[in-house]
Amino acid sequence: MDDTSERVVENPIDDDELLAQIAWYYYVDGLTQEEIGGHLGLSRIKVSRCLDKGRRTGLIQVQINSPYEGSLRLGRALVERFGLADARVIPSLAGAPRGARIGQAAAHFLGRRLVVRDLLAVGWGEAVMATLDRLAPTLAAREISLVSLTGGVAAYLDGIGGRTQKGDIHLIPTPLRVSSPEFAGALRLEPYVRDVMTLALTAKIALVGIGAVSPQATLVNNGYCSASEIELFHRQGAVGDILGYFYDREGRILALDLHTHMVAVDPEHLRRIPTIIGAAAGPAKVEPILGALRGGLINNLITDEATAQELLNRRD
Helix, strand or coil, X not given: CCHHHHHHHHCCCCHHHHHHHHHHHHHHCCCCHXXXXXXXXXXXXXXXXXXXXXXXXXXXXXXXXXXXXXXXXXXXXXXXXXXXXXXXXXXXXXCCCHHHHHHHHHHHHHHCCCCCCCEEEECCCHHHHHHHHXXXXXXXXXXXXXXXXXXXXXXXXXXXXXXXXXXXEECCCCCCECCCHHHHHHHHHCHHHHHHHHHHCCCCEEEEECEECCCCCHHHHCCCCCHHHHHHHHHCCCCEEECCEEECCCCCECCCHHHHHECECCHHHHCCCCEEEEECCCHHHHHHHHHHHHCCCCCEEEEEHHHHHHHHHCCC
């Protein structure tokens, strides 16, 4: 046994007092664990274990004096409750445009994960387009390629806005919804359409919007569904949609005729992508987000504090 180990065993200081000293040196004086060990005659491992014990027992409580402290706490709670890989929660701000703020948060979230010449698969919806608008400089600087997960070229072009000078953009050159199942099937078999949809599933990261079953839904606003259809889907158990596919409160994709008219990657195939980020916030998005979480349709979430708290309040 070396001298350090002997000193650790013989140290006469009471455990609570020792913890208090170590915590003071570490959090107030800013000493490293090795420096603390040298000062108190302890090994670095002993210091680390004392700090861990202090946090577990509540003798050491770390307070973060930041407006983001609540967001960090809620994000961690979402990860633990729903088994997410990660969650980004932004502070709620009354009167501020929710879509733009979620887009900014999602762009920052992606900016820390995308690497040079990466491929990003993107879904369809207001939050996704807001994200692309703010992410454009990063996409250009890192030569990141984009690939769409659905038809609906006009919406993607609006989101991209021609601001990605480098990298490739691969869009499914069709509407999101077409007139018949036969036409949709024929389009999905077209070589270029098929190749883009196959390419999308090779991405490591996907960003998707989470739609509400509402007359104000983006699908309605863009003419892909009527308000009466949305009401019908609601009565059939729909609580939300991803990529134009509607699901129930448990995240199960419904057997709707609409889905046979869609030109889009279906959510089951989407699961092949390791990181699927859902971006949504607001009272109307709580049930859709819950369904997506329960069904494992996403494994990362971008939302705001009010929405996160409501998600955590649900016990059913």
